[in-house]
Amino acid sequence: MKQLILITTIMVTQLSLAQAEPATVNEVMNQFITQGASRGNAEKGKSLWNTSYAGQAPFTERSCQSCHGKDLTQPGKHVRTGKLIKPLAPSANKNSLNDAKKINKWFKRNCKWTLGRECNTQDKADILSYISQQ
Amino acid sequence: MKQTILIIGLIITAIATLPVVFSDDDWREYKQLSLGVSAISDPLYKEECGSCHMAYPPGLLPAASWQKMMLGLEDHFGDNAEIAAEDHQLITQFLTKNSADDSSYRRSRRIVNSLKQTDVPLRISATPYFLHEHDEIPDRLVSKNDKVKSFSNCNACHQQAEQGMFDEHSIRIPGHGRWDD
Numbered sequence: 001m002k003q004l005i006l007i008t009t010i011m012v013t014q015l016s017l018a019q020a021e022p023a024t025v026n027e028v029m030n031q032f033i034t035q036g037a038s039r040g041n042a043e044k045g046k047s048l049w050n051t052s053y054a055g056q057a058p059f060t061e062r063s064c065q066s067c068h069g070k071d072l073t074q075p076g077k078h079v080r081t082g083k084l085i086k087p088l089a090p091s092a093n094k095n096s097l098n099d100a101k102k103i104n105k106w107f108k109r110n111c112k113w114t115l116g117r118e119c120n121t122q123d124k125a126d127i128l129s130y131i132s133q134q
Numbered sequence: 135m136k137q138t139i140l141i142i143g144l145i146i147t148a149i150a151t152l153p154v155v156f157s158d159d160d161w162r163e164y165k166q167l168s169l170g171v172s173a174i175s176d177p178l179y180k181e182e183c184g185s186c187h188m189a190y191p192p193g194l195l196p197a198a199s200w201q202k203m204m205l206g207l208e209d210h211f212g213d214n215a216e217i218a219a220e221d222h223q224l225i226t227q228f229l230t231k232n233s234a235d236d237s238s239y240r241r242s243r244r245i246v247n248s249l250k251q252t253d254v255p256l257r258i259s260a261t262p263y264f265l266h267e268h269d270e271i272p273d274r275l276v277s278k279n280d281k282v283k284s285f286s287n288c289n290a291c292h293q294q295a296e297q298g299m300f301d302e303h304s305i306r307i308p309g310h311g312r313w314d315d
Contacts (some may be wrong), residue, residue: 081187082283112214
């Protein structure tokens with residue numbers, strides 16, 4: 001009986017640990033849904049990720065890949081400064097997507113630079129969904 | 135002979151009065167003066183300003199420059215670098231407090247002294263002191279060097295830049311090696 005309790009405890013602990021990471025993603029996703037978006041679609045997010053947008057010289061063609069690369073499990077490189085950027089994929093970087101404030105900050109800044117406008121909540125929900133599955 | 139005694143006497147007197155001339159504070163100041171710029175950092179500053187580029191030691195620019203820069207983060211040298219209002223305030227305070235203006239560190243003093251009072255440079259690499267220190271470095275070692283790319287990447291060559299040290303001994307130019315003036 002004692003063993004059973006122990007095993008159950010371990011299993012429950014592991015389950016809650018496994019859920020610890022996407023908790024932030026869920027929290028932010030729910031914010032987007034509250035603001036009118038439907039639940040993120042990873043396929044649409046992927047397509048946004050790979051789309052190029054026109055920008056001012058010297059970076060006349062801009063996409064998320066400009067700095068983060070195509071494979072999110074690999075480190076990126078800041079297109080202007082050359083500084084290494086840690087992988088965005090949670091599977092490769094446990095610190096990725098674990099801070100709601102950071103997620104919102106980078107969406108704001110990077111959408112403005114890359115797309116030339118702020119992303120709408122649906123764009124953000126889709127991109128978040130795509131990144132979180134990498 | 136009398137002259138020799140006089141000289142020895144003078145030397146002894148000079149040595150004996152040294153501790154009086156250099157009080158503890160003076161020594162501390164001397165030590166600081168011999169260093170580059172203050173190595174002070176701050177976790178928030180490092181996080182918010184060190185993600186895309188090196189977190190430049192605040193002692194590399196005067197307060198007016200930092201304040202002007204913080205008011206233009208929407209177009210930060212061509213990038214968007216907006217941050218949350220509360221972080222903005224804390225970082226501006228940190229940069230102002232630790233700017234080159236009131237610093238006793240040698241290179242901070244030289245940067246400030248190289249500026250006219252009306253100068254508010256946004257680029258460290260545009261200060262007269264910086265330009266003077268780098269005027270002999272050919273393009274092939276910096277802008278045409280893929281591992282350096284720009285004078286903005288201090289730590290590409292100055293191995294201890296983030297610790298505020300910019301002396302010649304700690305310079306290693308990628309693809310070139312040491313730099314001797």
